[in-house]
Amino acid sequence: MGIACSHEQRSEAAPTPERSVPDIADRFIYPIGDADSTTQARDRKDAWYNAQDFGKNRHLGEDWNRNSGGNSDCGEAVRAAANGLITFARDAGPGWGNVIIVTHRLPDRSEVQTLYGHLEKIERTTGKISIGERIGSVGNADGTYLCHLHFELRERSNRYWDTQGPGYADDRRGWLDPSDFIDKRLKGASPR
Numbered sequence: 001m002g003i004a005c006s007h008e009q010r011s012e013a014a015p016t017p018e019r020s021v022p023d024i025a026d027r028f029i030y031p032i033g034d035a036d037s038t039t040q041a042r043d044r045k046d047a048w049y050n051a052q053d054f055g056k057n058r059h060l061g062e063d064w065n066r067n068s069g070g071n072s073d074c075g076e077a078v079r080a081a082a083n084g085l086i087t088f089a090r091d092a093g094p095g096w097g098n099v100i101i102v103t104h105r106l107p108d109r110s111e112v113q114t115l116y117g118h119l120e121k122i123e124r125t126t127g128k129i130s131i132g133e134r135i136g137s138v139g140n141a142d143g144t145y146l147c148h149l150h151f152e153l154r155e156r157s158n159r160y161w162d163t164q165g166p167g168y169a170d171d172r173r174g175w176l177d178p179s180d181f182i183d184k185r186l187k188g189a190s191p192r
């Protein structure tokens with residue numbers, strides 16, 4: 001009985017596939033700033049830069065900051081880098097603060113995840129998300145750091161799939177260079 005009732009309710013609200021199956025991630029953008037013009041360099045072309053690159057000091061992601069430095073980026077919008085499904089959104093503890101993970105299905109049906117760490121606020125916690133949608137804001141992991149976005153990109157083989165992981169490690173198998181990945185996919189099939 002209970003199952004039948006809840007099924008009816010779902011059917012009235014929206015067709016189930018619309019809610020649970022994310023659109024293919026055929027294009028990726030940077031999760032901060034003017035998504036299409038952001039570059040890693042601290043220059044005048046855009047307002048953001050990558051302060052600690054993937055692989056540097058055993059880093060498993062990239063640390064995105066405003067060029068203006070300090071805490072000038074606290075509260076700035078963090079956006080989904082591609083179409084996907086939010087599969088993790090919670091306070092991940094000391095050193096992490098609020099974390100969101102989005103799972104993306106690529107055109108070849110393989111999956112990757114993007115991780116957004118140290119968020120001031122989590123603004124979306126579940127469900128389908130579209131490229132460029134605001135999911136949270138840049139924070140400082142409860143005062144641990146100056147505000148920045150810790151951003152990771154993971155393959156399905158990652159041993160920390162769907163959880164926050166260590167942030168730093170010698171063994172980077174299962175992680176990809178986020179900017180390299182995005183730069184190859186900035187112009188995809190989706191209309192602009």
Ligand SMILES: [Zn+2]
Binds near residue numbers: 059061062149151
């Ligand atoms: Zn970091």
